[in-house]
Amino acid sequence: NAGVTQTPKFRVLKTGQSMTLLCAQDMNHEYMYWYRQDPGMGLRLIHYSVGEGTTAKGEVPDGYNVSRLKKQNFLLGLESAAPSQTSVYFCASSRFGLSTEAFFGQGTRLTVV
């Protein structure tokens, strides 16, 4: 039982390049989330999904897109990377939403140069 797995763990991009971060969970959870963590800060919600085929904006959605084509996977895309998107990205999942415990992946460290 792997829990929440993120791919890749590290990535360096040039400004303007695109990439996709993959999150996979094997707990049959309905809700999935993408967060970013900047130095000295807590995590901030980018986008989330309440079930297969659904997505919604969080606190800091600009510059990102997401898709949830399969229940177990949640993809985060950067169409044209900017240095301001240098951050550590965390994926999380929870069985349902408001009143259930969330579990996090190990994080992806992204640097945009």
Add this chain to the structure above:
Amino acid sequence: GIQVEQSPPDLILQEGANSTLRCNFSDSVNNLQWFHQNPWGQLINLFYIPSGTKQNGRLSATTVATERYSLLYISSSQTTDSGVYFCAVIGGGADGLTFGKGTHLIIQP
């Protein structure tokens, strides 16, 4: 949105000491979790505790939802307890966890 404030922001203790970390939040909550982010960046679930008291070994937590705060207690600290402790809540109409800025704990041998 809901505000989450953690105190103290930094704490340096000797091995064996006890500590109390505090989390205040500005609205009623449906969910409250405590996490430990270790020096490798991993977020470790400590407690899911929207109300009441829980204990797990040397760690315990109490949430008083009516007074909008939660406390995390660490007893007999070990160097492996070092890292950042985050409180995160769902409340105020939000759909995901809102995190505090964390308490950076350093346990010296």
